[in-house]
Amino acid sequence: MTKFWLSERMLSRVFWEELKFSIFYEEAASDAKKIAEVTAPKVNEFPAEAGSISIESSIYLWLLSKYFAPRNVLEVGTYIGRSTLAIAFGGRDSIEQLYTCDGTFDCLDFNTLKSPDIEKVKLDTITQIQYFGKTMSTALLKELKEKGVKLDLVFIDGRVSNEDCNILSEVMSERCVLVLDDFEGVEKGVVNAMMLRNAFRGMFLVNPAVEKNSVSGNLALLVPTNLLTLTRQQGLPVNM
Numbered sequence: 739m740t741k742f743w744l745s746e747r748m749l750s751r752v753f754w755e756e757l758k759f760s761i762f763y764e765e766a767a768s769d770a771k772k773i774a775e776v777t778a779p780k781v782n783e784f785p786a787e788a789g790s791i792s793i794e795s796s797i798y799l800w801l802l803s804k805y806f807a808p809r810n811v812l813e814v815g816t817y818i819g820r821s822t823l824a825i826a827f828g829g830r831d832s833i834e835q836l837y838t839c840d841g842t843f844d845c846l847d848f849n850t851l852k853s854p855d856i857e858k859v860k861l862d863t864i865t866q867i868q869y870f871g872k873t874m875s876t877a878l879l880k881e882l883k884e885k886g887v888k889l890d891l892v893f894i895d896g897r898v899s900n901e902d903c904n905i906l907s908e909v910m911s912e913r914c915v916l917v918l919d920d921f922e923g924v925e926k927g928v929v930n931a932m933m934l935r936n937a938f939r940g941m942f943l944v945n946p947a948v949e950k951n952s953v954s955g956n957l958a959l960l961v962p963t964n965l966l967t968l969t970r971q972q973g974l975p976v977n978m
């Protein structure tokens with residue numbers, strides 16, 4: 739007897755397509771633009787350039803943060819804080835703590851990103867951000883483990899190690915979703931994914947979105963299989 743097979747590619751295509759139809763898409767796009775404007779001047783204040791996420795990735799990160807409604811979030815690779823703000827604004831109804839670290843830089847003050855163009859309710863989320871400058875992911879993960887923190891969402895925009903994977907397994911909640919930037923070619927997202935998939939066998943991969951012009955996005959997800967839920971409703975049972 740045959741089964742009802744769903745491949746990672748099939749699920750990936752449907753997932754991003756539906757996410758783009760979210761009722762929050764316009765808000766995410768508008769926030770992503772404002773976040774880009776407020777963070778862009780920061781590049782000049784940094785001693786070196788490291789690259790930041792694209793507007794498209796910022797929109798998707800915002801929507802992912804809304805969709806998965808995490809309480810505790812970890813970001814690896816703060817740099818100018820563009821992705822941090824996208825996660826914070828999208829997840830403003832659920833996020834209690836957003837830990838973010840950067841191993842190279844220690845020159846970001848999130849309070850200086852408070853623009854009058856951004857609504858107060860969004861700027862208030864900045865109080866939930868805990869920035870760890872000049873801190874590698876391994877050191878922060880060890881600290882979170884000691885504190886007994888359980889993470890629901892981890893955004894990785896840096897390079898993680900095998901030691902990070904070991905500690906992650908102890909600080910991830912059962913519903914923890916991993917979001918990987920630069921998942922293309924032989925970039926760090928692919929290298930991270932190979933390491934993480936090896937460490938966490940019960941997760942399935944959501945490949946990056948394929949845009950209208952056929953250029954792929956570069957955010958991939960690793961989602962615990964136990965989160966997969968079938969619904970008989972036409973729409974999602976969550977407000978997206």
Ligand SMILES: C[S@@+](CC[C@H](N)C(=O)[O-])C[C@H]1O[C@@H](n2cnc3c(N)ncnc32)[C@H](O)[C@@H]1O
Binds near residue numbers: 791821873875
């Ligand atoms: C591409 S930038 C991050 C861009 C940022 N997410 C944004 O949207 O503005 C990558 C940053 O990650 C940091 N990094 C790389 N690997 C790291 C690690 N294992 N722990 C902490 N920081 C790391 C680098 O110092 C660099 O500043």
